[in-house]
Amino acid sequence: MTTVAAALTALPAWHALAAHRDALAGTTLRELFARDPGRHARYSLEAAGLFLDYSKNLLTDETLALLVQLAHETGVERLRTAMFAGEPINRTEGRAVLHTALRRPRGDAVFVDGANVMPAVHAVLDHMATFTEAVRSGDWRGHSGRPIEHIVNIGIGGSDLGPLMACTALAPYAHPRLTMHFVSNVDGTHLAETLARVDAETTLFIVASKTFTTQETLTNARSARDWLIARLGDAAAVAKHFVAVSTNAAEVAAFGIDTANMFGFWDWVGGRYSLWSAIGLPIALSVGIGQFRELLAGAHALDRHFEQAPAGRNLPMLLGLIGVWNANFLGAGSHAVLPYDQSLHRFPAYLQQLDMESNGKRVTREGRALDYTSGPLIWGEPGTNGQHAFYQLIHQGTRLVPADFIAPIDTHHPIGRHHTLLLANCLAQSEALMRGKTEAEVRAELSAQGLAGEALEALLPHKVFPGNRPSSTILMQKLTPATLGALIALYEHKVFVQGAIWNVNSFDQWGVELGKQLAKAIEPELDGSREPGIHDASTAGLIARIRALRHP
Numbered sequence: 001m002t003t004v005a006a007a008l009t010a011l012p013a014w015h016a017l018a019a020h021r022d023a024l025a026g027t028t029l030r031e032l033f034a035r036d037p038g039r040h041a042r043y044s045l046e047a048a049g050l051f052l053d054y055s056k057n058l059l060t061d062e063t064l065a066l067l068v069q070l071a072h073e074t075g076v077e078r079l080r081t082a083m084f085a086g087e088p089i090n091r092t093e094g095r096a097v098l099h100t101a102l103r104r105p106r107g108d109a110v111f112v113d114g115a116n117v118m119p120a121v122h123a124v125l126d127h128m129a130t131f132t133e134a135v136r137s138g139d140w141r142g143h144s145g146r147p148i149e150h151i152v153n154i155g156i157g158g159s160d161l162g163p164l165m166a167c168t169a170l171a172p173y174a175h176p177r178l179t180m181h182f183v184s185n186v187d188g189t190h191l192a193e194t195l196a197r198v199d200a201e202t203t204l205f206i207v208a209s210k211t212f213t214t215q216e217t218l219t220n221a222r223s224a225r226d227w228l229i230a231r232l233g234d235a236a237a238v239a240k241h242f243v244a245v246s247t248n249a250a251e252v253a254a255f256g257i258d259t260a261n262m263f264g265f266w267d268w269v270g271g272r273y274s275l276w277s278a279i280g281l282p283i284a285l286s287v288g289i290g291q292f293r294e295l296l297a298g299a300h301a302l303d304r305h306f307e308q309a310p311a312g313r314n315l316p317m318l319l320g321l322i323g324v325w326n327a328n329f330l331g332a333g334s335h336a337v338l339p340y341d342q343s344l345h346r347f348p349a350y351l352q353q354l355d356m357e358s359n360g361k362r363v364t365r366e367g368r369a370l371d372y373t374s375g376p377l378i379w380g381e382p383g384t385n386g387q388h389a390f391y392q393l394i395h396q397g398t399r400l401v402p403a404d405f406i407a408p409i410d411t412h413h414p415i416g417r418h419h420t421l422l423l424a425n426c427l428a429q430s431e432a433l434m435r436g437k438t439e440a441e442v443r444a445e446l447s448a449q450g451l452a453g454e455a456l457e458a459l460l461p462h463k464v465f466p467g468n469r470p471s472s473t474i475l476m477q478k479l480t481p482a483t484l485g486a487l488i489a490l491y492e493h494k495v496f497v498q499g500a501i502w503n504v505n506s507f508d509q510w511g512v513e514l515g516k517q518l519a520k521a522i523e524p525e526l527d528g529s530r531e532p533g534i535h536d537a538s539t540a541g542l543i544a545r546i547r548a549l550r551h552p
């Protein structure tokens with residue numbers, strides 16, 4: 001188990017990094033590149049099918065050495081060993097953190113409370129294999145005897161974002177007969193719009209909920225069940241059209257789903273880390289169990305790299321450390337994720353949960369208030385779309401926004417010049433963010449356009465780009481199940497590294513739990529089944545207004 005780390009800001013490496021930051025002030029990325037033609041080669045690295053170029057970050061060998069020292073002083077490696085070994089590092093919930101066990105090969109052994117969990121992991125995978133093969137082949141029939149054509153995953157948060165993101169990313173591998181749908185929001189619009197697109201006779205619902213008590217998911221699942229029974233005219237139809245993914249067999253049975261059609265997982269799998277478990281059932285249905293196993297294998301390759309590579313040559317370590325440098329020393333409050341791949345358009349949303357739910361914490365693992373910033377805001381959209389929207393702020397705004405550019409070298413859809421253009425945009429953006437455009441360059445450009453005098457001087461400051469904006473670029477040969485698995489695992493471990501350095505528990509989510517409780521109190525007050533309790537004037541006023549104006 002980890003020892004209680006000394007306060008982060010008192011560590012020698014922290015002090016040294018602060019002094020180093022001050023000494024570096026005024027140094028630009030342009031200069032660093034001009035001085036060192038080998039910068040790209042030295043500050044890039046490949047593992048598990050992912051190539052990371054981190055040379056466009058404001059750092060030198062000394063920065064990296066100090067960051068690695070910080071990792072040592074904060075015990076990142078010790079905590080990593082504890083996580084992989086199944087120690088209960090999620091202390092506030094008394095749980096191990098073992099999503100890495102889900103992607104280990106058959107025959108490996110991982111112990112939780114003295115019991116090897118690997119046989120159970122592979123038993124569920126085998127159950128998933130049998131079931132997904134039956135659905136995909138058409139052997140699994142709906143109540144009226146027709147094969148399944150629509151899969152509707154009903155889940156929210158960790159039981160939605162991962163499978164949705166991965167199914168979207170792996171669409172080129174999807175089964176041609178199966179259309180995937182995801183219903184998460186308790187807003188009836190989400191369910192209604194989805195049901196309008198499917199046919200009850202050919203639809204399979206997956207109710208995905210670790211706890212099987214989440215209000216939104218259970219509400220959507222009940223309404224979907226009512227819809228199905230009404231359409232097919234027989235309550236027995238539920239058996240062929242509903243399966244569950246959960247850790248809570250009792251609640252699954254109470255809902256009316258045969259536990260033979262339940263796929264289990266375990267409390268040591270956190271919601272936002274669960275796409276590797278049976279929560280990944282929609283992925284396995286869409287791309288097949290073979291490709292799902294490839295996804296697991298890609299993540300496992302990255303796990304091995306994370307466990308074994310020295311800190312200075314370790315992809316997640318480097319991404320995590322550079323993120324700490326940007327956030328805590330250079331003052332970046334957010335981090336942009338910019339995939340140049342349309343099929344990764346849900347990846348930033350997925351990472352928002354992974355990162356912000358994990359490291360959006362204000363106390364240390366020992367419960368003391370932090371005196372430094374923890375997890376940044378994570379945001380982004382695919383390129384090139386973002387270029388026509390928010391990149392302006394990254395180029396010329398007053399905030400520092402480090403960015404990750406992510407791109408596959410080959411596309412699944414080679415149409416004319418599209419992919420060349422896409423990649424050219426990706427590289428051009430990170431180059432421009434790094435270099436900027438100096439006053440002298442703008443002056444020369446405007447003069448060449450025939451501008452002079454006051455007109456030139458007036459336009460000049462608007463066209464200057466400060467540059468020096470840090471970014472990393474991640475390339476892969478092609479977005480495949482294996483490279484996607486590695487990419488997700490890379491970010492999981494990056495988040496782990498940062499949480500370890502900030503000394504927060506990255507694996508609990510009390511803010512989410514609060515949300516689950518709060519609405520329960522107001523719900524009966526809104527529909528009038530209970531008189532409003534004591535609220536602040538704003539909440540009380542809003543409740544009263546909705547009650548007065550709402551149509552039944």
Ligand code: G6Q
Pocket residue numbers: 156157158159208209210211212213214217270271272273357509512
């Ligand atoms: C993830 C969070 C949260 C969770 C959802 C759904 O880490 O805990 O997003 O996944 O609240 O919970 P259930 O799967 O229990 O329905």
